[in-house]
Amino acid sequence: MRKWARITAVILAAxxxxxxxxxxxxxxxxxxxxxxxxxxPESEMTEEEKAEKAAKEAREKALKEAYxxxxxxxxxxxxxxxxxxxxxxxxxxxxxxxxxxxxxxxxKHEYPASITKVLTALLAFQYGDMASQVxxxxxxxxxxxxxxxxxxxxxxxxxxLEQAMYAMLLASANEAAYAVGETIAAGQGQSxxxxxxxxxxxxxxxxxxxxxxxxxxxxxxxKHYTCARDMALxxxxxxxxxxxxxxxxxxxxxxxxxxxxxxxVFQQKHxxxxxxxxxxxxxxxxxxxGYTTEAENTLITLAENADxxxxxxxxxxxxxxxxxxxxxxxxxxxxxxxxVPIMEHDESGEYSWVEDGAYVMLPKKVSFEKLDREVALHExxxxxxxxxxxxxxxxxxxxxxxxxxxxxxxxxxxNEPEEIKEEKPGPKKEAREEKKEEKRDDKERYKAAAAxxxxxxxxxxxxxxxxxxRITRKRExxxxxxx
Numbered sequence: 215m216r217k218w219a220r221i222t223a224v225i226l227a228a229x230x231x232x233x234x235x236x237x238x239x240x241x242x243x244x245x246x247x248x249x250x251x252x253x254x255p256e257s258e259m260t261e262e263e264k265a266e267k268a269a270k271e272a273r274e275k276a277l278k279e280a281y282x283x284x285x286x287x288x289x290x291x292x293x294x295x296x297x298x299x300x301x302x303x304x305x306x307x308x309x310x311x312x313x314x315x316x317x318x319x320x321x322k323h324e325y326p327a328s329i330t331k332v333l334t335a336l337l338a339f340q341y342g343d344m345a346s347q348v349x350x351x352x353x354x355x356x357x358x359x360x361x362x363x364x365x366x367x368x369x370x371x372x373x374x375l376e377q378a379m380y381a382m383l384l385a386s387a388n389e390a391a392y393a394v395g396e397t398i399a400a401g402q403g404q405s406x407x408x409x410x411x412x413x414x415x416x417x418x419x420x421x422x423x424x425x426x427x428x429x430x431x432x433x434x435x436x437k438h439y440t441c442a443r444d445m446a447l448x449x450x451x452x453x454x455x456x457x458x459x460x461x462x463x464x465x466x467x468x469x470x471x472x473x474x475x476x477x478x479v480f481q482q483k484h485x486x487x488x489x490x491x492x493x494x495x496x497x498x499x500x501x502x503x504g505y506t507t508e509a510e511n512t513l514i515t516l517a518e519n520a521d522x523x524x525x526x527x528x529x530x531x532x533x534x535x536x537x538x539x540x541x542x543x544x545x546x547x548x549x550x551x552x553x554v555p556i557m558e559h560d561e562s563g564e565y566s567w568v569e570d571g572a573y574v575m576l577p578k579k580v581s582f583e584k585l586d587r588e589v590a591l592h593e594x595x596x597x598x599x600x601x602x603x604x605x606x607x608x609x610x611x612x613x614x615x616x617x618x619x620x621x622x623x624x625x626x627x628x629n630e631p632e633e634i635k636e637e638k639p640g641p642k643k644e645a646r647e648e649k650k651e652e653k654r655d656d657k658e659r660y661k662a663a664a665a666x667x668x669x670x671x672x673x674x675x676x677x678x679x680x681x682x683x684r685i686t687r688k689r690e691x692x693x694x695x696x697x
Contacts, residue, residue, distance in 0.1 A: 276338050277598040286317045290606050292579035294550040299539040301510070301531030304545040305442040309450045309516070311611040312602075313575035317546045320443040323422050324529040327504030328363065329514045330432030330440075333384060333448050334394055334460075339455045340416075341398050344376040354392040354404070357433050362388050371475040380467045382431075383458075383502060387531035391431035420447040434506045442527045449514050449525035452500070459516075462487060462500035473629045485537050486515060493537035497544065502537075513535040515545050522575075524548065551575045554582050556603075556613060564589075564621035566597070574603045574611030585610065589617065597621075651673050 243259060281298045296306075303324055306316035314320070346380035348369040354625040358364050361384040367373075373381075379389035393582060395409040402408065413427040422444035428437050452458045464482065484501045485493035497517040513536040515526045524547045526540050543669045553573040559582035562570075574585065585603045592598045602612045621671050 217492065231286075231343075241370055253624065256672070268524070271344060273532070274323055279529075280532060281490055281540050286320070287315070287608065288387075290608060292577065293605075294546070294579075297539075297542040299526045299528060299531065299543070300535035301539060303442040303529040303533075304539065304543060305446045306543050307446040307450060307525045307526050308445075308547070308551075308611075309453050309525050310573045311449065311553075311575050311612040311613070312447075313551075314382065314446075314608055315441070315524075315551055315575060316543055318406055318442075321441050322514070323424060323439045323441060324440065325434065325506065326432050326440045326445065326529070327434075327506045327508035327509035327512045328432040329431065329440070329445060329504040329512045329527075331382050331386065331391050332425065332445075332452060332502050332563075333417065333427065334391050334430040335379060335458060336448060336452055336455070337409065338375065338379060338394050339417060339457065340437075341392075341402065342375050343401070343445070344379070346373065346375045346397065346401065346458070347372050347377045348375050348393045348397045349391075350389060350393050351396060354396065357392050357429070357431060359433065362433060364389055365469075365478045365480055367393075369476070373469055373475055380464065381469065381478070381480065384464060384467055384482050386483060386503065387480075387664045388431040388433060395430035401539050417444055420444075420451055422447055422599075432504055432506070433510050440529075442529055445527045445529075446525045448515055449527065452516065453523060459500045459663075462502075462516075465489070476570045484513075484515070486540065493541070495510055495537075497543050497548070513537070513540055515540050515675075517548075519548055521546065522553075538564055544546045551577055556601075556611070560587075562620070562624075564617055564624060565601075565615045566618040567616040569614040572611070572613030576605070576610060580605055589615075589621065591617070597664070667675050 254263070260373050264464040277300055279303060280300050283302065285296055285298070287293050296318075299316075299318060304316065304321050305314065305318070305320045307314055307627050323696050338685045339373045339425070350367045350369060351371075352369050355367075355369060365381050365385050365387045367381070367387065367389050367394070378390045378397070379602070382394060392406075396406050399409040401405055408427060409430065414425070417425050417440075422440075425440040425444045426437060427440070428435050432438070462482070462484070465488065466479065466481045469475065469478040481620065482488055483503050484498075485491045486495040486498040487501065488494055489615075495515075495517070497519045499516050501513065501515035509530060511528075511531045511533060512529050513526075513531065519528065524544055524549070527542050528536055528539050528543070531539060552575070554576050556572045556574060574582065576582070585605055587604065588602045590600045590602070592600070597617045599615050600612060601615050603610050620625040
């Protein structure tokens with residue numbers, strides 16, 4: 215009876231599986247049929263439909279390739295894994311220490327498009343008087359090509375520098391950005407080209423090494439390029455200018471009608487700064503959008519929470535992803551690192567003064583002792599220096615110090631043999647000695663195991679040899695007996 219019950223259960227199970235499989239196959243077939251209904255054969259497509267299909271496939275391929283590009287910080291041992299992005303390059307930098315928390319092709323040349331304007335703004339804050347007048351010239355209007363952003367300023371319009379800054383940073387007005395450069399240069403008794411030179415010089419002063427700016431607005435030019443690291447350094451510097459944040463946090467701005475200008479009303483374009491927008495991010499504090507066909511989407515975002523201030527830059531990012539990528543990167547930066555005070559952990563004894571509050575930014579699995587450092591003395595002949603700490607060549611913090619005599623004493627002649635100093639007894643030395651002893655014990659155990667293994671193999675080989683010898687002798691004896 216039990217036997218028949220088991221057989222019946224097996225038959226029922228097989229039947230159920232067959233039904234489920236048929237249903238699943240039917241679903242797949244139905245979906246496949248629907249897909250076939252939606253997609254025409256190429257032979258039935260118009261040229262326009264073929265072009266659309268090819269563009270869609272190229273886009274999907276580009277998205278996949280961009281997402282699969284390597285993230286350099288993900289290869290660091292002990293570093294938290296950062297998110298993938300749908301762009302060629304991306305960076306998250308701590309604005310106070312200069313630590314790089316996330317790096318994806320951060321030194322690769324990319325076209326910046328309109329995020330160029332944040333560097334123009336930085337120089338305007340440095341040199342300009344916001345109450346000074348900005349006159350729109352024919353040259354400022356000549357940069358406007360088809361599709362380029364503009365608020366419709368005309369030749370001869372006069373506005374204040376402050377109004378031009380709002381037009382440039384909120385509405386991304388290219389003619390305003392050009393006019394800002396002209397105005398700042400004129401205030402210094404210089405030409406527009408002088409301002410361009412100042413843009414490149416400022417970038418280099420901040421530590422940028424992979425940029426070349428040829429205009430103030432980001433209008434496409436093959437010779438106008440930057441990289442994620444350089445743009446992050448520019449963003450870091452902008453934290454010193456409260457007006458930048460005031461402008462970027464304005465939702466709508468009006469340039470009132472005047473004697474030489476009509477009224478212009480425009481809004482913020484950076485979605486993460488617009489309350490109520492689906493891409494709004496509560497910690498976003500300032501930033502700038504950018505787009506050209508050649509640059510794709512570019513975005514720089516300055517963010518701040520109760521613990522830290524970050525700069526995020528994404529370059530050559532495909533549509534629909536710059537904001538989601540930026541949010542994911544900022545969340546990664548806010549949630550995976552902690553400040554490690556330099557004064558409490560640097561035991562070199564080579565500083566007589568360290569910048570107040572200086573720290574490095576590290577994940578929990580990386581200790582201060584694993585860092586390398588580079589001390590760069592200032593060229594003014596004093597003992598002042600800039601110290602940069604690195605983890606596997608990735609900068610994790612920079613600060614100002616005054617070096618002590620111990621720093622100079624520690625710089626030995628390379629040809630002079632280094633004196634071997636006996637380490638003083640203490641917990642660290644004891645721990646190191648214990649580790650050495652454990653390694654020696656492991657080595658001895660390995661040798662013993664290897665010896666036992668070798669002996670066993672020898673014994674087996676000897677036994678096999680003896681068996682083969684006995685069999686051979688028996689066969690020879692049998693052969694002789696038969697003969």
